[in-house]
Amino acid sequence: MRQLHFLRTLFVGASLSTTLLAGGANANPSLLFDLQTGQVLAHEEAFQRWHPASLTKLMTAYVTFRAIQAGELDLTSPIKVSKNSASEQPAKMGYKPGSVMTLDNALKMMLVRSANDIAMAIGENVGGTKDGFVARMNAEAARLGMSDSHFSNPNGLHADDQYTTAHDLALLVMAMRREYPQYAPYFSIEGLLAGKKKLGSFNLLVGRYAGADGMKTGFICPSGFNMIGSATRNGRTLVAVILGEKTAVTRAEVAAKLLDQGFANPNIGAQTVAGLTRYGEGTGVVRNVRDEVCPKPVKGQKAEQPSEQASEKVKSPFLEKLDHPPKLIAVGLGNATGKVPAAYAAAVAAGKAADVDGIPIPTPRPNYTATTASSDTPEAVAKPAKATVGG
DSSP: OOOEEEOOOOOTTOOOOTTOSTTGGGOOOEEEEETTTOBEEEEESTTOOBOOGGGHHHHHHHHHHHHHHTTSOOTTSEEEOOHHHHTSOSSOOOOOTTOEEEHHHHHHHHHHSOOHHHHHHHHHHHHSSHHHHHHHHHHHHHHTTOTTOBOSSSSOOOOTTOBBOHHHHHHHHHHHHHHOGGGGGGGGOOEEEETTEEEEOSOTTTTTSTTEEEEEEEEETTTEEEEEEEEEETTEEEEEEEEEESSHHHHHHHHHHHHHHHHHOTTOOOSBTTTOOOOOSSTTSOBOOHHHHSOOOOTTSOOOOOOSSOOTTSOOGGGSOOSSOOOEEEEOSBOOOSBOOHHHHHHHHTTOSOOSSSSOOOOOOSBOOOOOOTTOSGGGSOOSSOOOSOO
8 A cells, every 4th residue: 555654853843744645645656855955854655657747858958957068068059950859749839840949948948838849859959869868868867876767758748668756856856956056047937938929837836836946847648747846945945746646736736735844844854865765566567647637538528638738717826827927038049159069960970860851961060050940930839728748
């Protein structure tokens, strides 16, 4: 039987409820930890394998940050959209094959709007090919001790052999936030401005939960609604990993409840993320919750497709309008004056780079300025209303 584990020490005037999560022992995988100390404050089914959905994009970002550190590219480097990346399922930006943007803009589109086409483009450019990038993802997972994780694409669209755990995601977040604090602002952006399109973040905590500063959401039917939410108060940063919720609202509410309890009880936590003892039966099998989250419709009735776009019919503080004008960051094509990604240049030279328009790709000059393609118009950006998978 699954159990909800809360690690605590004795302290005066407060206790952490073992029934914090709705459903008690039947709740989904979760883990709450202190980013600075690594202390685990609460956890359940932390080693249960789960499809990550767009939480995959955190590994895509981490591999990219490592490549920047290694001098392979920089934030002004060109990221070119291939036919393959342009064909990915929504959520997406919808740029045409051959479009070029800076890595900086690509990261914003991937991390804020969870664009699957842009995540694939980043992978193809940073890794030279999709397969080359996926190999890097799995190498980094192994190096970080993510022993229950395997990646097969850069964006989190469903694949049977793509899985992770709440524990492994905590290891990834700790590495990312500790090693690359300069990139933390990407995760707290409230929204993007693409042409005239205003694209809000799928992270309902940002701008609504006191101290919220990231990080990422994800959804596909086999995984349910996943979330990693972080918040900082009085210099203390807590991170909640939530997997398998049934709606975008409930994942935010569960994350907020965990964070509330963690901030209210600063003295709990005996084990660390790295030292957490493995537990659970059947954790080596990847759980698939498609039938629970996306049940087949009753005959004669129209199927309702769950979406990252939270339903406004539900009452929740996390669906209230922000108490301030959303801070939108403009993104688009062009201005890619930086170094061509080393792996992409090598793939082009070897004739292995992703095809952009059905003809061989010419070898790019070491540095060039990409002109703004005609696809950088409001009409070319996918409508944000129904981000069905991957967000």
